[in-house]
Amino acid sequence: MEKVTTLLGPAAVDEAPRPGDADEQLHSAFLALLRWTSRSAVRTRLWTGDGVELTPTDAWLIDALAAHGPMRVTTLAGWQGVDKSTVTPQVRRLERAGLVDRRPDPEDGRASLLTLSAHGREVRERVRAAGGQALSRSLASWDDADRRALAELLIRFVATVEQAEGDEAAGHGADRRPTEPGETGRG
Incomplete structure (x- = not known):
C-alpha cells in the first residue's frame, strides 16, 4: 500500500496507517476533519442553503427532530449529550426563527413536545441539499x-x-x- 500524506492545515495526516498505530492515525484524521469543519467557509458550505444559515448545533437539533420527533426538550438534550439548560436557549432560537413548533405533551400536560415546523422541514431539506452538493464537489x-x-x-x-x-x-x-x-x- 502506498503511503499518501495530505496537508489539511498546519498538520499532515498519514492516510496509510503503519502497523500497530491505526488508532493513532484515526485520531489524527479525526482531528484534521474537526479542524476542517470548524472553518467558517466550510461551515457556510455545509450548513447554508438558499440564504438560510444554520449553526452545526442548529442542524443537529433539526435533524434529530426531523428523524425522531416529536420529543421533549429533555430527550433532545440527552441525545445531544448536554443538560436541558444548555439546549433550551438553542430550541428557543429555533422557535423564534419559525423552524420548531412546541405543543403540549398529551401524556403529561406539564411538558411540551417539540416538532419541526413546515418551514423547518423546508430549511432542513435546502441545507441538506446544499451540504450534499458541497461534499460532492469536495469529493x-x-x-x-x-x-x-x-x-x-x-x-x-x-x-x-x-x-x-x-x-x-x-x-x-x-x-x-x-x-x-x-x-x-x-x-
Whole structure:
C-alpha cells in the first residue's frame, strides 16, 4: 500500500496507517476533519442553503427532530449529550426563527413536545441539499463506490461510538445516560 500524506492545515495526516498505530492515525484524521469543519467557509458550505444559515448545533437539533420527533426538550438534550439548560436557549432560537413548533405533551400536560415546523422541514431539506452538493464537489475525484464506502463506514463508526458511549455511561452507573432520539426522557 502506498503511503499518501495530505496537508489539511498546519498538520499532515498519514492516510496509510503503519502497523500497530491505526488508532493513532484515526485520531489524527479525526482531528484534521474537526479542524476542517470548524472553518467558517466550510461551515457556510455545509450548513447554508438558499440564504438560510444554520449553526452545526442548529442542524443537529433539526435533524434529530426531523428523524425522531416529536420529543421533549429533555430527550433532545440527552441525545445531544448536554443538560436541558444548555439546549433550551438553542430550541428557543429555533422557535423564534419559525423552524420548531412546541405543543403540549398529551401524556403529561406539564411538558411540551417539540416538532419541526413546515418551514423547518423546508430549511432542513435546502441545507441538506446544499451540504450534499458541497461534499460532492469536495469529493469529485472519488468514484461513486469510494464515496458510498466512506458513507457506510462513517455511519457504522457513528453507531459504534454512540453505542460505546452509552455502554460506558451505563457501566459507570451514570444517572444521565444520553437518550436516543425517540426514547422517552425524564422531565
